[in-house]
Amino acid sequence: MQIYNSLNRRKEEFTPILPGKIGIYACGVTVYDLCHIGHARSLVVFDVIYRYLKYRGYEVTFVRNFTDIDDKIINRSNERGVNWKALAEQYIDEFYVDMDKLGLLRPSFEPRATDHIAEIIDLVRRLEEKGMAYAVDGDVYYRLQRFKSYGKLSGKNIDDLLSGARVEIDDRKESPLDFALWKKSKAGEPSWESPWGAGRPGWHIECSAMSQKFLGDTFDIHGGGKDLIFPHHENEIAQSEGASGKPLANFWIHNGFVNIDQEKMSKSLGNFLTIRELLEDCHPEVLRFFVVSSHYRSPIDFSAENVAVAAAGLERLYQSLGRLLQTAAGCEASTSSMDDKIESWRQEFIRVMDDDFNSAAACAVLFDVSKEVNRWLDTGTAAAPDMPEAAGRIAQFMREVGATLGLLQEEPQSFLQRGGSDDDELDTAAIEILIGERNAARQERNWAEADRIRDLLDEKGITLKDSADGTQWQRKH
RNA sequence: GGCGCCAUCGCCAAGUGGUAAGGCAGAGGUCUGCAAAACCUCCAUCUCCGGUUCAAAUCCGGAUGGCGCCUCCA
Numbered sequence: 001m002q003i004y005n006s007l008n009r010r011k012e013e014f015t016p017i018l019p020g021k022i023g024i025y026a027c028g029v030t031v032y033d034l035c036h037i038g039h040a041r042s043l044v045v046f047d048v049i050y051r052y053l054k055y056r057g058y059e060v061t062f063v064r065n066f067t068d069i070d071d072k073i074i075n076r077s078n079e080r081g082v083n084w085k086a087l088a089e090q091y092i093d094e095f096y097v098d099m100d101k102l103g104l105l106r107p108s109f110e111p112r113a114t115d116h117i118a119e120i121i122d123l124v125r126r127l128e129e130k131g132m133a134y135a136v137d138g139d140v141y142y143r144l145q146r147f148k149s150y151g152k153l154s155g156k157n158i159d160d161l162l163s164g165a166r167v168e169i170d171d172r173k174e175s176p177l178d179f180a181l182w183k184k185s186k187a188g189e190p191s192w193e194s195p196w197g198a199g200r201p202g203w204h205i206e207c208s209a210m211s212q213k214f215l216g217d218t219f220d221i222h223g224g225g226k227d228l229i230f231p232h233h234e235n236e237i238a239q240s241e242g243a244s245g246k247p248l249a250n251f252w253i254h255n256g257f258v259n260i261d262q263e264k265m266s267k268s269l270g271n272f273l274t275i276r277e278l279l280e281d282c283h284p285e286v287l288r289f290f291v292v293s294s295h296y297r298s299p300i301d302f303s304a305e306n307v308a309v310a311a312a313g314l315e316r317l318y319q320s321l322g323r324l325l326q327t328a329a330g331c332e333a334s335t336s337s338m339d340d341k342i343e344s345w346r347q348e349f350i351r352v353m354d355d356d357f358n359s360a361a362a363c364a365v366l367f368d369v370s371k372e373v374n375r376w377l378d379t380g381t382a383a384a385p386d387m388p389e390a391a392g393r394i395a396q397f398m399r400e401v402g403a404t405l406g407l408l409q410e411e412p413q414s415f416l417q418r419g420g421s422d423d424d425e426l427d428t429a430a431i432e433i434l435i436g437e438r439n440a441a442r443q444e445r446n447w448a449e450a451d452r453i454r455d456l457l458d459e460k461g462i463t464l465k466d467s468a469d470g471t472q473w474q475r476k477h
Numbered sequence: 478g479g480c481g482c483c484a485u486c487g488c489c490a491a492g493u494g495g496u497a498a499g500g501c502a503g504a505g506g507u508c509u510g511c512a513a514a515a516c517c518u519c520c521a522u523c524u525c526c527g528g529u530u531c532a533a534a535u536c537c538g539g540a541u542g543g544c545g546c547c548u549c550c551a
Contacts, residue, residue: 009481011493029551042551072549151480156547160479203549225551230480232550255551256482257544264544293500294490299483299544309489309501316500319514352491361491364499371499374515378508447510454512465513472514 001056001354003221004297006229006252007153011356014251016220022058023219024050025211025249027228028110030067031091032076034274035098037287037302038258038265042225044288045255045296047104048405049223052353055404062107063214065207066092069114069200074189084190085114098275101284103406109214113206117192120201120209123243124181124194132242136172138184138197144177147238153252154230179235181205204235211248212240222249226256256299265302273302281421282307283477285407289314292359292405311477313367314407315416320370321398322412323377328392336390342397345369349401359405369398419461419475426460435464435471 003014016022026046029039050062067073068088077084092112113120124140127133132146144150144158151157161177170176180202185191191198211219217240224233233252240248257264260271278287290310294300345365352361373394376383384390402408417428426434434453441449454464457473465472 027551030549036551038551040551045551070549154546155480157480161547163479226482226545227550230546231548257551259544262543266550290489297482298490301489305501306489312502313489313500316514323515358491360489361498364491367499371516375517378516442510445510451511458513463513466509466511467514474513 002356003251003253004356005250006254009155012251014220016058017218017250020057020059021061022053022221023061023063023215024053024221024223025063025065025207025215025219026107026222027207027224027232028064028066029095030070030072031088031095032070032073033091034094034276036265036272036274037260037278038225040098040102040275040278040287041258041291041300042255043099043104044102044291044406046223046253047102048292048296048359049221049253049357050105050107051404051406052357056350056354060108061215063109063111063211064107065210066095066110066112067203067206068092068112069190070203088114094276098279101279102275102288103284103409105406111210111214113201113210116206116209116213117201119213120205121182121192121194123205123209123212123239126243127181127239130243133181134174135182135196138199139172139180140182140196140202141173141178142181142235142238142242144175144179144238147242149241150238151234153237154234156230156234179204179231181239204232205239207232207236208239208243208248211236212244217244217246217248219249221251221253223253223255226254229254253296255296259299259301261303262301283311283415283418283420285410285415286311286314286420286477288406289363292407293363295360296357308477311420313363315474315477317366317370317398317402317408318410318412318415320373321395321408322416324373324391324395324398325412327377328388328395331388331392332396333386333389333392336393337384337386338390338394341372342393345397346401353404362401362405366398366401369394369401416474420477426457426462431457431462431473435473438464439471 001014002011004010005012024046026042029035035043046064050060053060066088069084073084073088077087080087124133127142128135128140132143133140134143151161158177162175182194182196182199182205183202184197184199189200191200211222222233237248259265260273263269263271265271265273286307290307291300293310293313300306345368349362349365352358352365355361377391381387399408434457438450438453441453457464461476463474463476465474
């Protein structure tokens with residue numbers, strides 16, 4: 001398997017430290033607000049990587065943390081006059097609501113910073129003992145000059161950083177680049193007892209402490225959004241490697257950004273879109289498909305048009321899956337005349353996903369399957385003597401591949417009829433009644449009336465499909 | 478100022494040395510009362526300029542145009 005390693009800026013052959021086992025740590029969210037679609041992309045990307053590694057037979061230990069203590073949480077809780085802990089808990093709950101809608105698998109461990117204060121203190125103390133950290137008035141800073149390979153992940157060097165430093169000057173620090181490992185707490189702020197007095201962890205130290213606890217000094221993959229490369233991941237490396245003297249992670253994976261209408265998503269631009277808002281009129285699986293349709297390292301541009309493209313593609317896939325399921329009619333065979341074909345698709349899927357998780361190419365495999373299946377189904381029973389068995393096997397395969405991307409697990413009819421939003425004007429019963437009326441009109445060859453009803457439904461986002469078996473309907477996504 | 482990334486059909490998007498996957502949209506056709514879905518056919522020489530090579534979208538150099546990081550950020 002080839003994986004692009006941010007550490008060396010090239011694709012490299014991936015070999016796990018322990019055969020058959022993989023340890024992966026992905027930086028999670030700071031819980032002070034609802035998640036936005038940038039989080040959604042990162043979450044989906046690592047969910048797909050997790051699913052795919054398991055699909056390939058690895059025993060995967062996937063760790064994703066919650067940052068539940070930090071400046072932003074404290075500020076927000078002060079603004080709202082609520083307890084910081086309660087605020088964090090609230091947004092962890094909200095996080096799970098979004099996560100479940102997006103169909104994300106739960107990681108093996110989801111550690112929280114505040115549950116690992118002892119480990120954090122221990123790590124800071126070790127750094128201090130090694131002379132890689134120093135305490136000043138209850139704060140503890142990392143002594144950057146002592147870590148010679150600083151900047152290896154982000155491609156920066158200490159001198160450049162020093163000359164272009166925009167960091168505020170703090171006389172108590174030996175170097176402006178030194179960063180806080182432990183912060184003395186001000187009155188009224190959450191704090192924990194430590195050898196340096198009452199305080200709380202700095203931003204980066206929790207990940208070093210928790211990854212070490214769950215995955216050891218050196219593990220296989222560390223990931224997160226591109227924006228975390230500097231300074232977060234760089235500092236994690238300094239902390240962990242400074243303490244252990246061993247590499248933190250063999251592979252570093254970073255996903256690209258999400259833009260909105262070709263602009264960087266940011267609060268100041270006012271184009272921030274939360275997952276919650278988006279899901280009001282976008283089916284969660286469409287969002288997922290949108291993410292999976294691009295390579296994880298490319299930037300993606302979020303726009304109504306691009307989401308519509310994703311929706312149309314997903315509909316096509318579900319359309320084929322629906323036809324297969326219908327043809328199979330519940331038949332669950334263990335072999336069929338199409339098995340060789342299925343195996344060749346499977347191999348192609350694995351080939352492209354083994355190449356740096358090329359999910360966009362994997363989607364193309366699904367479209368190939370869809371194309372061939374439709375063609376095959378159109379030719380009728382002449383195509384294969386064991387049509388139901390073969391159809392069932394192909395459907396199974398689509399679900400198998402779909403599952404590793406987190407797609408195609410819904411019943412096709414329910415996906416196609418659900419549409420994009422939750423507040424559809426017409427309920428199922430009303431639609432069925434109108435279809436009944438239209439079919440009565442069609443019986444009388446009253447095409448004008450039949451078309452009037454169809455147009456009316458069309459305006460409400462309902463599309464009709466007449467067939468020998470009756471009239472089917474779908475909602476547009 | 479420092480570091481780095483990207484530029485493929487109207488839109489989305491693969492392809493990393495051998496002569497351009499796929500989806501959406503569009504055109505024509507089959508099917509249909511008409512549609513929808515599906516199928517068939519058609520629809521790009523890869524921003525530009527040099528270079529390396531028998532051969533380049535793919536490698537090198539340059540230009541232009543986007544973008545990111547260097548401060549909290551997925």
